[in-house]
Amino acid sequence: MTVYISGGSNSILKGGWVEYFIPPEGCTVENLSVGTAPSIMGYCRLVSAAKLKAGDTFIWEYALNDSNQISTKTRYYDYNLILSFVERTIRYCADHDTHFIAIILTPKRCEKIPEMDVYRCQLLSLFDAYDVS
Numbered sequence: 001m002t003v004y005i006s007g008g009s010n011s012i013l014k015g016g017w018v019e020y021f022i023p024p025e026g027c028t029v030e031n032l033s034v035g036t037a038p039s040i041m042g043y044c045r046l047v048s049a050a051k052l053k054a055g056d057t058f059i060w061e062y063a064l065n066d067s068n069q070i071s072t073k074t075r076y077y078d079y080n081l082i083l084s085f086v087e088r089t090i091r092y093c094a095d096h097d098t099h100f101i102a103i104i105l106t107p108k109r110c111e112k113i114p115e116m117d118v119y120r121c122q123l124l125s126l127f128d129a130y131d132v133s
Contacts, residue, residue: 002028004050006042007061009035038069039085054097061103070119079119090130102132
């Protein structure tokens with residue numbers, strides 16, 4: 001079995017969460033992460049670089065980068081576009097009988113406000129619809 005990791009800089013930099021990730025015994029880990037990139041890049045890396053097999057696990061960690069890409073300051077992408085690529089990723093994994101796990105990290109600015117932003121609300125709704133924990 002292979003565990004694929006796909007996320008931003010927190011998934012590749014020293015001190016990020018991957019440094020502390022202990023895969024199940026006998027598992028291979030493939031890190032497809034691209035720093036400063038949103039879920040669009042994650043999906044492209046998934047379909048071009050991963051060789052998914054039934055029973056593999058795909059760990060997605062692009063929420064922080066997605067939030068940064070759709071913030072009111074930068075406005076590089078619309079949240080609906082980003083969410084469509086998150087959904088494509090979930091469906092691609094399902095089509096390959098691969099487990100999908102989401103790790104949601106958020107920017108500090110989002111943590112400081114009491115209500116969730118539109119992207120995070122929609123992301124959680126999407127995960128609920130696909131039974132992603």
